[in-house]
Structure formats: C-alpha cells, structure tokens
Amino acid sequence: MPSNTEIILHLLQTKGLGPKGLRKVFAGLIASKSSFADMLGMSVEQVVMKLGLGQKLAERILNFKASDLSKALEDNVVSVLPIIDDSYPMRLKMTLGDAAPPVLFAKGNLDILDDKSVGFCGARKASEKGLLVAALCAEALVKEGVNVSSGYANGVDMKAHTSALEHGGTTTIVLAEGIQNFRIKKEIKDFFDEDRAVIVSEFFPTGRWFVSNAMQRNRTILGLSKAMMVIEAAMKGGTFSAAMDAIEHRVPLFFADYEVDNVSSEGNRYFLSKGANAIRANRHGKPNIDGVMRAVNRAEEFCSTSSKQLQLI
Numbered sequence: 001m002p003s004n005t006e007i008i009l010h011l012l013q014t015k016g017l018g019p020k021g022l023r024k025v026f027a028g029l030i031a032s033k034s035s036f037a038d039m040l041g042m043s044v045e046q047v048v049m050k051l052g053l054g055q056k057l058a059e060r061i062l063n064f065k066a067s068d069l070s071k072a073l074e075d076n077v078v079s080v081l082p083i084i085d086d087s088y089p090m091r092l093k094m095t096l097g098d099a100a101p102p103v104l105f106a107k108g109n110l111d112i113l114d115d116k117s118v119g120f121c122g123a124r125k126a127s128e129k130g131l132l133v134a135a136l137c138a139e140a141l142v143k144e145g146v147n148v149s150s151g152y153a154n155g156v157d158m159k160a161h162t163s164a165l166e167h168g169g170t171t172t173i174v175l176a177e178g179i180q181n182f183r184i185k186k187e188i189k190d191f192f193d194e195d196r197a198v199i200v201s202e203f204f205p206t207g208r209w210f211v212s213n214a215m216q217r218n219r220t221i222l223g224l225s226k227a228m229m230v231i232e233a234a235m236k237g238g239t240f241s242a243a244m245d246a247i248e249h250r251v252p253l254f255f256a257d258y259e260v261d262n263v264s265s266e267g268n269r270y271f272l273s274k275g276a277n278a279i280r281a282n283r284h285g286k287p288n289i290d291g292v293m294r295a296v297n298r299a300e301e302f303c304s305t306s307s308k309q310l311q312l313i
Contacts, residue, residue, distance in 0.1 A: 022102040101202035108198040119225030122156025135163040142169030165191035178207035218242040226299035233267030252295035
C-alpha cells in the first residue's frame, strides 16, 4: 500500500489537477471520511461523486504511479503537510483562505511554524543602509522572542535570516523552488542551526526557481506572519506586490522610514505617504519596533481565539 506521501506526490503530478483541484480532493476526502488510501480503492464513479471531479481526472488519479522521490524526501527528513493535516500552520489557512497552498514541504524544526513570526521583504540589491536596518530589525525582534520569516533571496532576505540566527533566534526560510534544491548558502553557513530554522516550500520538491514562484512565495511568507516589515521597496516588482498583498489580506504592514530615499526604497515613501506604519530609529539609533510588537500581539490573540472557535465548529 503506498504511503500518504507517495499518494500526495502522485496527486501533485496528476495532469489537470491544480491547487484548486487539490483542495477539492482534500475537502471531498474529509466530507466522505475517507483516507488517501481509501481514495485509491474507489471506483471512477465513486471518485467523481465523492470528490466532485470529472471522469477523466478521476481516471488519472486512480492510475497511481509510484515515485522514487518519496524515499528521497524521507532520507532528507522532509515532512509533507497537506492543508487537512493538523501540522499545517493554522495562521496560513486563516490569512490566505482559499489561496493557501494545498501542500507544504518542510524540514527542520516544525514547531517554529506555530511561533510568533514577522515577515521580511525587500530588495535583492538593497543599499548598505537597508541591509543594516534589516539586520537591526531582525535582532530587535529576536530579543522579543519573535521568529523572523523571509524568502532566502540575496539582499534583505538573507540579512534578516542571518541576523536572526546570529543573535540566537529562529527563522523560517520560505523557498521559491522545490525543497530538494535547498542548500545552506555561504552567507548563513556560520550561524545555521537546523534546530532553530524551518525550511518551507509549496512547490514540487524538485521544482526549479521561477519569477512567478517568487511572487507566490511572498504570499506564503505573508500568510505565515503576524506582521510584515518592508525594508526597501522599489515602485514595481516583487516587494511592491508583496506589500499590496499584505494590504489585501489585512496583515499589519510596516515600512522602514529613511531620511533620504534611494531607488531601491522609493516604494517605501509611496506607501508611507498613503498612511502605512513607519519604522524609525529610537534615540539609541536602534529601530523602534513597539508598533510591530503591538500588532504581533494583537494578531496572536486573534489567532488564538479564532483557532478555538474553529475547533468548536
């Protein structure tokens, strides 16, 4: 009998079954009180009726094909978390709703996924000032017991991850490619500790990096976070889009407020002029994150209350 991981990998490779179709499959399994293994034992007619799929798609699902990748994931200590799994981050489901990734692949300390977390976003080619601000903000959050989440790209992302680990904190690395492609980069190597990091990907384990993946990954960072800090945003591109997504999903959004803007922070001034929350230095030259912490604690309280309500439904 194939494992749940093998069946999920098969579903992810089933032609015509995208994220929306996967969520429909998972919802159908819950409604019919069926397991993944039960599904493979169904007839085509039963799959159509219980999972709400078309006949051709049902036939493809039942034409199970095992993947050697399952063993590779096991050897690499990768957990597979479908959205119906209790280990799937509740915050991600609550924030993104139907847009939440139907499956996550994760390795490292999965307990971090339930911790208070603030997302970092910013330019890959950030200014020296921006990199310093990212490092100082991550350090300040770590001292408050907050996890730092970002996208493992060069620039702001890498500085935030590294600073969090360097100062004894935790970090969530959200990939824009398959988790089998994860490698510890030289910038973070001296501080990397798998007990204080969790690596997450919503893409097929061997999938390559694409621009569209990076945009999608930014939404997942947002969904895992109780607030988003933007260090440097240009007037277009992934960071600007991530900020717009934060507004859409009502995630508290904070921008570094520089006395002098440069090309990589023009977006900061735009959003600040529209009333976005500002992060400024205090009288000691450190970032004042009081507003961020208030937002995080409010979100934590709301998430806790909502989770209890969901369990009672």
